[in-house]
Amino acid sequence: MVDVVDKVTRSRMMSGISGKDTKPEILIRSLLYRAGFRFRVHAKGLPGKPDIVLKKYRAIVFVHGCFWHRHACPLFKWPSSNANFWKAKISQNKKRDAVVIAALRKLGWRILIIWECALKGAKKIPLEAISQKMSAWLQGDNPFLQIRGSLTL
Ligand SMILES: [Zn+2]
Numbered sequence: 832m833v834d835v836v837d838k839v840t841r842s843r844m845m846s847g848i849s850g851k852d853t854k855p856e857i858l859i860r861s862l863l864y865r866a867g868f869r870f871r872v873h874a875k876g877l878p879g880k881p882d883i884v885l886k887k888y889r890a891i892v893f894v895h896g897c898f899w900h901r902h903a904c905p906l907f908k909w910p911s912s913n914a915n916f917w918k919a920k921i922s923q924n925k926k927r928d929a930v931v932i933a934a935l936r937k938l939g940w941r942i943l944i945i946w947e948c949a950l951k952g953a954k955k956i957p958l959e960a961i962s963q964k965m966s967a968w969l970q971g972d973n974p975f976l977q978i979r980g981s982l983t984l
Contacts, residue, residue, distance in 0.1 A: 855950045856882055856894040862962045863892070868969060877938075879931030888969045890941045897947045901925050904948045904980055936974065943968055946979040954980030 860883060863870060870892075874884045883892040897906035901921050910917050932942055943965065949956050961978060968976050 855947050859894050866966050878934035892943045894945045906948045941974045944977045948980030949978045956981050
């Protein structure tokens with residue numbers, strides 16, 4: 832039993848949602864690129880080293896893993912082992928997200944968050960729709976938008 836639980840936790844970690852250049856992030860980058868947008872990745876000079884920075888549009892795109900960023904969606908579930916460790920770790924992530932977003936907003940950046948559940952799982956939405964939403968947002972002036980799986984819309 833312990834082994835099974837550990838395997839689940841490990842595979843969640845290994846799915847690499849927390850690190851740089853994750854699969855969902857690469858997918859979003861290629862959608863943006865195909866739609867004609869150019870950007871910088873992991874800009875070091877900005878709070879939180881944002882994933883994708885589109886200076887021309889004064890816009891920042893984050894691709895958030897639903898587990899690491901505790902999204903209220905079907906992809907998030909507390910691991911059953913090491914409960915205290917995960918609670919501390921994930922609430923720290925949540926706090927950091929809020930601080931980073933507030934700091935970037937203060938600097939005049941617009942923020943788009945793409946949640947992992949928009950890209951995978953039962954409630955994912957078509958890539959074409961994501962691409963259209965991103966393009967419309969980038970060319971508009973809405974300061975903040977989140978794109979998530981269809982169940983939680
Ligand atoms: Zn989610």
